[in-house]
Amino acid sequence: MVNYPTKRSTPATKINKTSFGHRGMNLEDDLNQTNQYYLDLNMANIHKKPTPITIVKVDYPTRSKSKITEAYFNVPSTTDYNGVYRGKAIDFEAKEIGRLTSFPMSKVHPHQIKHMENIVHHGGIAFIIMRFTGMDETYLVFIQDMLDYIKTSQRKSLPYEWVKSNCHLIPYTLTPPVHYLKVLDETIFKGVHR
Amino acid sequence: MVNYPTKRSTPATKINKTSFGHRGMNLEDDLNQTNQYYLDLNMANIHKKPTPITIVKVDYPTRSKSKITEAYFNVPSTTDYNGVYRGKAIDFEAKEIGRLTSFPMSKVHPHQIKHMENIVHHGGIAFIIMRFTGMDETYLVFIQDMLDYIKTSQRKSLPYEWVKSNCHLIPYTLTPPVHYLKVLDETIFKGVHR
Numbered sequence: 001m002v003n004y005p006t007k008r009s010t011p012a013t014k015i016n017k018t019s020f021g022h023r024g025m026n027l028e029d030d031l032n033q034t035n036q037y038y039l040d041l042n043m044a045n046i047h048k049k050p051t052p053i054t055i056v057k058v059d060y061p062t063r064s065k066s067k068i069t070e071a072y073f074n075v076p077s078t079t080d081y082n083g084v085y086r087g088k089a090i091d092f093e094a095k096e097i098g099r100l101t102s103f104p105m106s107k108v109h110p111h112q113i114k115h116m117e118n119i120v121h122h123g124g125i126a127f128i129i130m131r132f133t134g135m136d137e138t139y140l141v142f143i144q145d146m147l148d149y150i151k152t153s154q155r156k157s158l159p160y161e162w163v164k165s166n167c168h169l170i171p172y173t174l175t176p177p178v179h180y181l182k183v184l185d186e187t188i189f190k191g192v193h194r
Numbered sequence: 195m196v197n198y199p200t201k202r203s204t205p206a207t208k209i210n211k212t213s214f215g216h217r218g219m220n221l222e223d224d225l226n227q228t229n230q231y232y233l234d235l236n237m238a239n240i241h242k243k244p245t246p247i248t249i250v251k252v253d254y255p256t257r258s259k260s261k262i263t264e265a266y267f268n269v270p271s272t273t274d275y276n277g278v279y280r281g282k283a284i285d286f287e288a289k290e291i292g293r294l295t296s297f298p299m300s301k302v303h304p305h306q307i308k309h310m311e312n313i314v315h316h317g318g319i320a321f322i323i324m325r326f327t328g329m330d331e332t333y334l335v336f337i338q339d340m341l342d343y344i345k346t347s348q349r350k351s352l353p354y355e356w357v358k359s360n361c362h363l364i365p366y367t368l369t370p371p372v373h374y375l376k377v378l379d380e381t382i383f384k385g386v387h388r
Contacts, residue, residue: 087317089278125279
């Protein structure tokens with residue numbers, strides 16, 4: 001049985017390591033590198049999903065190559081990343097917050113939140129990876145913790161201070177740049193035989 | 195512990211129910227309906243991934259709407275469908291075979307096969323759903339069974355007779371049209387407490 005983290009005043013695991021000077025890569029690039037690292041080292045199989053679009057027109061300039069000439073972005077109904085780690089389905093969304101000092105809930109679509117709750121209901125692990133660019137800090141926030149806070153506090157954003165005290169700092173390392181599976185090892189999989 | 199099906203001369207479960215007259219929907223539409231049904235009835239959370247494309251040019255005719263004017267299809271590196279069911283990561287590819295009497299392995303890209311093997315390695319469940327349109331029959335083939343056969347027989351296709359005897363027929367029902375989770379219940383999850 002895995003230890004699902006529940007609401008608590010102090011986090012079960014808090015990684016106190018300071019993040020080192022970050023090279024200004026964006027979160028998506030860092031996560032792509034991290035997922036490739038996990039794949040190469042046979043640690044996990046987690047991928048970014050393609051951008052959901054509606055294709056309207058396709059040209060066939062040559063027999064082998066098709067060129068999309070009209071398409072539109074769709075509102076995503078699921079999250080950006082999913083896969084499998086240590087037998088569990090992993091599902092998450094990643095957001096950069098710039099220089100704000102709180103994470104606005106409007107950054108995540110309500111159906112994405114509903115989707116993540118549903119993943120947890122079916123036995124998967126769902127979370128948001130948020131980077132406060134101003135602080136150069138990246139956190140992993142379990143969807144249940146976030147929803148508990150939102151419901152209790154009636155707020156429309158997660159203040160940086162709350163994130164700092166209740167969420168899981170992902171230390172910056174060179175390889176991989178965003179080692180978020182370490183957080184899962186130290187929380188959900190804590191004490192679980194590999 | 196789940197019962198992973200292994201190579202065998204007779205299948206652990208063979209659904210002998212005859213498929214009823216099918217209404218000529220294509221497999222992708224049937225699977226979308228099926229996954230929506232699973233989602234609505236809170237049985238599983240499985241989605242088709244968006245088509246992977248590379249976006250080259252985007253126009254912004256209005257402030258709110260972006261129009262993609264040049265994009266190309268990518269070779270998919272993963273499968274088309276994934277999600278979570280009964281706590282396990284689910285990953286599969288779906289292929290229609292038309293009136294052929296064997297499933298050509300060339301229908302699935304080698305990196306998709308490698309991807310599915312990797313999913314199983316990490317504890318997920320991976321398979322191919324194949325529809326022999328000519329016979330109006332849809333089968334679920336576990337990736338391990340397929341690879342075992344390919345390695346042993348040195349063939350480049352799966353003959354219909356082999357599929358019929360060794361794979362799992364998905365009976366056609368109206369709701370849902372392709373009830374593939376039933377096959378998982380009767381094989382991998384057989385005897386596993388829900």
